[in-house]
Amino acid sequence: MQSAFFHFTSTKQPRNMKKYWEIFLVFFKIGAFTFGGGYAMLPLIQSAVVDKKKWLGDKEFIDMLAIAQSMPGPIALNTAIFVGNKRKGVKGSIFSSLGIILPSFITILLLVIVFTQFRDNTVVESVFKGIRPAVVALIFAPLLRMGKNADITWNTIWIPIAVALIVGLLHISPVVIIILAITLGILYHRIIKKIINR
Template sequence: MNILKLFISFLKIGAFSFGGGYAMLPLIQKELIDVHGWITTKEFIDILAVVEMTPGPVAINSATFLGYKVGGFLGSVAATVGVVLPSIVIILIIAHFLSKFKSSPYVSWAFTGIRPVVLGLITSASLTVAKDAIIDIKSFVLMAILFYLTSFKKLHPILVIVLAGVVGVFIY
């Protein structure tokens, strides 16, 4: 496994993702599973479960865990640095030119156009994960109930994760 390839893969993911970690998931899946075949879809879903339960940003946690899975400690470092480097560079550039950017209607229009793309990427990632995570009627019902509790009853996500784990122990 070439650590440089892993770094470049996550550098691309970090450079071309807008909207945070969830928006990166389809790019991560495409790069690690489809392009390189470094992990399977099942491994990807299992790692996402760990990433969701781990404190910190989804993008960094994903890069760290997936990098470790693919290339050990050095893979973890390479993936994490690769995914955050574009954001750091962009933030430094924006901070330098902030006074020129903040009043530009073009910048406002660009971000207005990017918002629906972010939603589309998150939806795409959700549907991709759902195809492999919903394995039977029990998992579908569990997903629907937990979606309802999280979205409409505003149950805390940590409680939902714990609840899902306990229910999973009993029904599987």
């Protein structure tokens, strides 16, 4: 009994676990050193996963990216899950997810603990009074460029404007918008277009 246990832990387990920890470490490093969220992480993931480790081919990575960014959830997490799963199945994707999540989890946890202590501090409050309008500006600024990249034309520009007003001013839940967008997308491209073309 003891020897079986010993065999399990000393020879088989460490060799297998090494690959899982390798997956964990790759994504932990990416998670820890990329500021500014998802898209900033992609070049780092590509260089680690495609160029250095060769876990995915170039084309496979690009194809995966197209899908990862159209699915719900942060693109960095979606990419990590895909790569982890390709490499070592579901268990591999658990390790890659933990790797990408833990750095921000630890950072934010430390910050929020400090933040709840100092929030009523007058210096902190005046600093944040300056930061808040800046945050709003940073959200608006990339919209024009994004509109061009998403192929918005004069025929479709009413869609983002309507969504912005309905959600932003009337506070209709974005869940409703997403479900509507999916339904209308399918209706238009699979049915209405066919009828027009007939």
